[in-house]
Amino acid sequence: MTSHWILGPGAIGRLLAHSLSPFTDATLIGRRTLPEHQRLTTPEGEERTQRLATVTVAELASHPLPSPGCVHITTKAMAAETALASIADMIPPTIPLVLWQNGFLAQPRLTDRWPGPVLCATTTQGAYLTGSDGVVHAGRGPTFIGDLNNQHGELAEVMTQALTQANFAATAVSDIRQRLWQKLAVNAAINPLVALNGVRNGELRSDAYAVRVEAVIAEAAAILEQESIAPPAGGKGEDAWLALVWQVVENTANNKASMLQDVEAKRPTERGAILGPLIESAERHGLACRELTKLNSELAKLEAAF
Numbered sequence: 001m002t003s004h005w006i007l008g009p010g011a012i013g014r015l016l017a018h019s020l021s022p023f024t025d026a027t028l029i030g031r032r033t034l035p036e037h038q039r040l041t042t043p044e045g046e047e048r049t050q051r052l053a054t055v056t057v058a059e060l061a062s063h064p065l066p067s068p069g070c071v072h073i074t075t076k077a078m079a080a081e082t083a084l085a086s087i088a089d090m091i092p093p094t095i096p097l098v099l100w101q102n103g104f105l106a107q108p109r110l111t112d113r114w115p116g117p118v119l120c121a122t123t124t125q126g127a128y129l130t131g132s133d134g135v136v137h138a139g140r141g142p143t144f145i146g147d148l149n150n151q152h153g154e155l156a157e158v159m160t161q162a163l164t165q166a167n168f169a170a171t172a173v174s175d176i177r178q179r180l181w182q183k184l185a186v187n188a189a190i191n192p193l194v195a196l197n198g199v200r201n202g203e204l205r206s207d208a209y210a211v212r213v214e215a216v217i218a219e220a221a222a223i224l225e226q227e228s229i230a231p232p233a234g235g236k237g238e239d240a241w242l243a244l245v246w247q248v249v250e251n252t253a254n255n256k257a258s259m260l261q262d263v264e265a266k267r268p269t270e271r272g273a274i275l276g277p278l279i280e281s282a283e284r285h286g287l288a289c290r291e292l293t294k295l296n297s298e299l300a301k302l303e304a305a306f
C-alpha cells in the first residue's frame with residue numbers, strides 16, 4: 001500500500017497517522033486546519049511529537065494531491081458518507097476504502113454504494129484527543145479487517161501487513177460482519193445507559209441499572225439470532241451475551257464510555273449506528289425492541305437539547 005489518506009483527523013485518525021507516517025506516505029484530511037506538529041502520548045505515558053501531513057478538504061480541492069493507494073475513513077459513523085462525498089470527486093472510484101466506524105451503519109451503505117473495494121475495520125485500540133495538536137493512545141488492542149462480502153481477502157491481508165508493520169497490530173478476517181455486530185451488541189448494552197445516566201461503566205452492575213442492561217441484552221440476543229450472528233465464545237444465546245457484556249463492564253469499570261464522552265461534550269452520539277441497526281432488524285423480523293427504542297428516544301431527546 002503506497003500511500004494512505006486518512007479522512008477524519010480525530011482520535012483514531014491521528015493515531016493511525018502517527019503510526020503510519022514513519023513508515024509510509026500518510027495524509028490526514030479534515031474540515032479544519034490542524035497544526036502540522038502533532039503530539040502522541042503512548043500508553044506508557046511517553047510523549048512524541050511528529051510532523052504529520054495535514055490538509056483540509058478545501059485545500060485538496062484547490063491543490064490536488066496524487067491519488068492515494070487507499071482512503072481510511074475515521075469520522076464518527078453518521079459523518080462517514082458526507083465526509084466521503086466531500087472528496088469523492090478527487091479520487092478514482094476504484095480506490096479501496098477502509099471504514100473504522102463502530103456500529104453497523106456506514107459499512108453496509110458504503111459497501112453498496114462505493115464502486116471500489118470497501119474494507120471494514122473493528123478495533124479495540126483506545127484513543128482520545130487533547131486539543132487540536134494532541135492525541136492520547138490510551139490502550140493497545142487488536143484490530144480486525146475484512147469486507148462484508150468476503151471478496152477482498154488479499155487486499156485485507158495487504159492492509160493488515162501495512163498496519164502491523166507500523167506497530168498497529170491488525171489481522172485479516174473472513175467474518176468481519178459477525179465481529180461488527182458482536183461489538184455493536186456490547187456497545188448497545190453499555191453505551192446508551194451510561195451516557196443517559198452520566199455514570200462510568202462499572203456502575204451498570206448496581207441494582208439501579210442491571211435490570212435495564214439485561215433487558216437490552218434479551219432483546220439484542222433475539223435480534224442477533226435472526227441476523228445469524230453467533231453468540232460469543234461458542235456459547236449459547238442470551239446467556240453468552242450476558243456473560244460477555246458483564247465481562248466487558250468488569251474490564252472497563254473505570255471507563256467513561258465514548259457515548260458518555262459525546263454527551264458530556266454535547267456532541268451527537270453514535271446511537272443511530274449502534275441502536276439503529278438493532279431496532280431496524282427487530283422491526284423487519286417482528287421482534288420486541290421496547291427497551292432499545294426507549295433508549296434511542298431518550299438519547300434523541302437529550303441530543304435535541306444540545
Ligand SMILES: NC(=O)C1=CN([C@@H]2O[C@H](COP(=O)(O)OP(=O)(O)OC[C@H]3O[C@@H](n4cnc5c(N)ncnc54)[C@H](OP(=O)(O)O)[C@@H]3O)[C@@H](O)[C@H]2O)C=CC1
Pocket residue numbers: 007008009010011012013029030031032057074075076077079082083084086100101102123124125126127128129258270
Ligand atoms: N476513539 C476510540 O478509542 C475508538 C473509536 N472507534 C470508532 O472510530 C470512529 C472515530 O472515532 P473517534 O476517532 O474517537 O472520533 P473523533 O470524534 O475523535 O473524530 C472524528 C473526526 O472526524 C472529523 N470529521 C467529521 N466530519 C468530517 C468531514 N465531513 N470531513 C472530514 N472530517 C470530518 C471530525 O472533525 P471535526 O473536528 O471537524 O468535527 C473529527 O476530527 C467512531 O465510529 C468510533 O466509534 C472505535 C474504537 C475505538
Ligand SMILES: CC(C)(CO)C(=O)C(=O)O
Pocket residue numbers: 186187190191201248252255256257258259
Ligand atoms: C466497550 C466500551 C463501552 C468501553 O467503554 C466502548 O467500546 C465504548 O466506550 O464505546
